[in-house]
Amino acid sequence: MGSDIVEIGINGIKLVLIFLMMVQAVPILVWVERRGSAFIQNRLGPNRVGPLGLLQLLADAVKFLTKEEFVPAKGVPFLYYMAPIFALVPGAVAFSAIPMATPLLIDRFELFGQMWGPYTILFQGYEIGVGVVFVLGISSLATYSILMAGWGSGNKYSLLGALRASAQIISYELALGLSIVGVLLLNGSFNFGEIIAAQQGPLAFTFIGHTVTVPFLPNWGVFYQPIGALLFLTACFAESNRLPFDLAEGEAELVAGFHVEYGGFKMLLFFIGEYGHMIVGSSMFIALFLGGYHFPFPGITPEVLRYYATELGYGPQGVSIFTALILFLSFFVKLALLLWFFIWVRWTLPRFRYDQLMDLGWKTMLPWALANTIITAIVIQISKI
Amino acid sequence: MTTDAFLFWFLALVTFISALGVVVFANPIFSALSLVMTMVTVAALFATLNAFFLAGVQLIVYAGAVMVLFVMVLMLFDLHKEKKAFTQGAFSGSVKLLLGGLLAGLIVGAVSMSKELYKAISDQAVTNSATGIESTKALGQLLFTQYIFSFEVLGILLLVIAIGVVALARSKGGTHVK
């Protein structure tokens, strides 16, 4: 985490900030979701509390906090309370592994009468060498929260919902895991940093000795792996139990799925978990297929930004902060657009039937992902990219 | 006490406690969740040993797949806290406990009395790379050259198991239908 106490402290605070950022995004997203759905369905949505209904969030929070607290009679209290807490963990832990901008350089400074630094602070929670595997591994822990909730409630509907949700999640985890093999083949790395760095600049690749350059397109993974990107995004929808894959909730037959017995703040934590999944999925999609924090305009590279910052008269520390913030903005915009896409899809598409859902996962997406892998490998071998 | 040492002792403690939990929890579901915890801490221990890829695989395969299966089956079977979770028989029980203790004691004693193995060569080793990419690549190279036969055989084994499991799940249970 760091070499001395201050660096450890900075990193710790950074982690907390990233987590809080994720938590804070949720009320905003809830608002966007409600307003967005209203917009799509041609109604008004929350508009009474505060301007544009923005303060609705605050009112909701207060309402959640004052809900009455009890454990269902047949429930297992420990699991009942553990489940919402644990719902928070995988999303945040996985999200922290994804780089959001270039690192910050901190000059030497004085604190407590001692000189500290210089430090290089990564614009991510922590850099993991095998980041892709790490994120997949941590995300796969999300199933437990659902299973614990389903079991801990002591209700057959919630248990059934939990089983359906987890069966769905693991089914789509196959397609998810397989759809990124193509990206791994192209990059030969599990490291998000390296994968993002490879997507810098204009679209350029070597095909059987010919170098092809498309100056107006960025060198993003989505252009190399369109099928992989599509499958990945679809699997992300299923992984976060969003419509059109929200079979776990199934209002008609399961009344709300695994969190039927939950209310108040515990329910909110589940919401945070679900949005956390969306955020992790989106940012992983960005990192693998949409060039990470790089701008969609091939001309604006981090080097160019650094050059501008130097021109503006910043020192090394200032340059790094300037660059990182601008790049973070790029990342943030992509994330926001993708999250909007999630919401948009949710209110546009109807729900699948459960057998259709399983068929899609096992019989459509898995074979396509396999085909994608094989074709990618053969093309790489032939063209020796 | 360095960070490494702190991490190790912390993880060792959590691993021990959760492993103990697997054995002593009367409710199988708690046992299973305890085992999940053990798996996660063992993954962390792998990471302290610079086997990052294996740590990830441990999370995906064990924590994310195998234990999900266990928990799912336990929930499907609707198994609650068992009144008699342990086998009866005070004598054999104590013998078994003694055996377990003896085994652990013997190994721990033997290890603690032995000298540090491999201390000299551990510095320049390939497994010591910080990011784990090199060791993962070396693992892949090895897997596809020296262990290629085992690899392919494993593929076939998995196929056989997939077929067998479907057959088992289909069976109405037992060959002697009365």
Added chain:
Amino acid sequence: MLNEAWIEPGLNHYLMLSAIIFSLGLLGVLLRKNAIVMLMSIELMLNAVNLTFVAFSKYSGNINGQVMVFFVMTIAAAEAAVGLAIVASIFKRFKEVNIRFFEHLKG
């Protein structure tokens, strides 16, 4: 006793930890009645062995140990799959997971 050298983790520490966890798993297999818990205890033992493999791999600088762990994980997962399928088909018919009950299935 608790000097600096002892606190700093080395190969021995990992081996001891693995031995202890292995013994716990063994006790689980020996003492628990529930067949599923026994299977889980076996997984625990396998994990302990994996830890040994990785520790040796690191301290001897030989990656072969990690490949072996990879295989062990695969086999363990496969074993769990088959074991659970068997227990499940017995449970479906007899509603029983007690290991002593399985003795009545012979012949």
Added chain:
Amino acid sequence: MPLGGVIFLFIFISAFGALLLFIANRIGNRIKSVSDVKSAPYECGIPGIDKKDTKISVKFYLTAILFILFDIEIIFMYPWALTFKDFISNSMGWYSLLCMGFFLLVFIFGLVWEVKSKALEWE
């Protein structure tokens, strides 16, 4: 060492969540004694049936088992994907492709078999 950060985050989030729940518990509208009706499992209004012995489709754990097996096969592709370019630069690309090709063949055979055997059908 990123591991420290991960563990820190794990513990921090758990503590944070627990704290939130604790606060909600303190602030929340607490009832002295929860009535049996209120705490009964949700049953759409009809009286709850105590028996939890519901028949749950065996498909769930069958899916989970098949998931394990296929997941392992996919995990095996990761080191291959990682080293594929190295193999190509050692001009062993076709060899690597062939090794994985056989593996994938077995994989595909398994998948096709499962589909054919209707193990993946959800009525």
Added chain:
Amino acid sequence: MDHQTLVAVLLLAPLVGFFINGFRYRKHNHLVAGAIATTMVFISFVCSILLFLNLTEMKEENRRIVVSFFEWLKVGNFKAEFSFVIDQISGIMILIITGIGSLIHLFSIEYMHHDKGVAKYFSYLNLFVFNMLLLVLGSNLLVMFAGWEGVGLCSYLLIGFWFSDESKAAAGMKAFITNRIGDAAFLIGMFILFLQFGTIDFANLNGLAPSTPTHDWLNPLTIACLLLFIGATGKSAQIPLYVWLPDAMAGPTPVSALIHAATMVTAGVYMIVRLNPIFMAAPNALLVVAIVGAATAVIAASIGIVQNDIKKVLAYSTVSQLGYMFLGVGVGAFGSALFHLMTHAFFKALMFLGSGSVIHAMHEEQDIQKMGGLKKYLPITHLTFAMGWLAILGFPGFSGFFSKDEILWMSYHSPMGHPALWVAGVLGAVMTAFYMTRLMALTFWGESRVPKNIHPHESPALMWIPLVVLAILSVIGGWIGIPHIISEILPGHPANIWEHWLNPMITKIPGLAAANPQEEWTLMGVSVTLVLLSSGIAFIFYGKASELPSKLSENFGGLYRLLVDKYRVDEFYEKALIRPFVWLSENLWLHVDVSFIDRCTHWCSNFVKGAGAMARTVQNGNLQQYAMYMALGLVVILSYILMR
């Protein structure tokens, strides 16, 4: 393609055919199965040709291709590679096996097309070819033995192919069991060789063979050679183990042609030729080989005279011709024996296929008394069969003449030979001429005795094409091994390609004097004259439908009955070996087994029962207790290791 691939394809093609036809034998009709099987063997044939061409391009000193696939066994200093060698000997053998094999496969398509299990038949045939190639190509005795057992199995399967007929199933069993006796001896011989030389690799064995021959009967080398020869007598149907071969005619006729005439039965000869330096070091064993070979040649031929079943005649002829090969081997003329092996493969395969054609035409009738005058119905078969007839007679210019004459000459001329052996050989040749002419006369010439309800017809093209190819080979096949004395009078003095080719592989006979041309001409003249005379007599006897044969058989009734009963060898075996054995077994069972051993065992079992009752408390089916014992064992072993 490199040699490794070629050899792999050569070996695996028939095996693939076996699997394809074997797994889907209910689905394939005769055309599909036959096409697959024939193609596979033909692929092997092409590979053999390529390998052989490669071989001819090599230098004469190291003309061998060794292909090693993997280490098969390694126990102590015993090491066996799964490797194959192609040299002058095996190069020719693979050509014969795959070449004749593909012709016979082709023939079988039409011959077997009525049969239900035709795909099964072809799969067995392919398996046989694979095993035969294994036998021939193996670079050590173990691989050879694997093939040796494999061909035995295929022979058993194919003899008993129509196993619903009990006698045919019994014939298969008989072949299998008789072979087993030989195989046991072979195995022991192999062990002795390994003990003696520490290797079973042919190259090493031949290199280690002592240069000075041993005349000690009890020398391990002599014993090993004799044991190997017993193995050979089993496989190659020599006295005393020849009895299975005539019965083996129960199998389909193409099988008889391929297995029981052309290839498998020659395995014994091949084995001895392959190990010729070893055998040369044990002249006593070779003497036995020569005597047994000569005796077999005469006795089998004499039985052949009175047989009425067309295939039985050919079967005894095969036994007799194999006797010639062993005679050649026994007098040290390994090259000539191999030469005769090849020509015999040509003409005997031809005649078996011809007989198959006849049987096919006659609607499964095999009795030659019911044939006659078939010349006009089966012109092609008759013509080709006649070529085979001339070849086996040793008619000058035909292939059999060169090879048989070479063996006869060597049996006289070689220091290891003896005039008596020559006399026996000529006697055999004379009888061969007699019964073959009788066969020709009764089958093709003279008056038709065909029953009214049978209308013979010429076989379809798929059947006669192999006949024509084999007939051509039977006629010209001998010209690659022209003896010196004949080549001297021929224009251009064609060289003896055969001898030249095999020269590096064959041990020279020590003390071989230079040939006296006059002597050789004389002997050749005598034998040819006698043979022609004998066939002339046979023609008069049977071709002219005279009374002479029946008169003769009346006058020499005892001898005739003896011959018809095949010297009563089967009965003798029944009385002398099987009955006493059964008697001994019964007595042992009644007096030793029941009254003594059973009591001991009962006591033992009671003891065990008592002990088991005590120990049963341990074996209670409690899994966890078992695991506890395992843990206990672990702890004990660990503490022993630690406390040591």
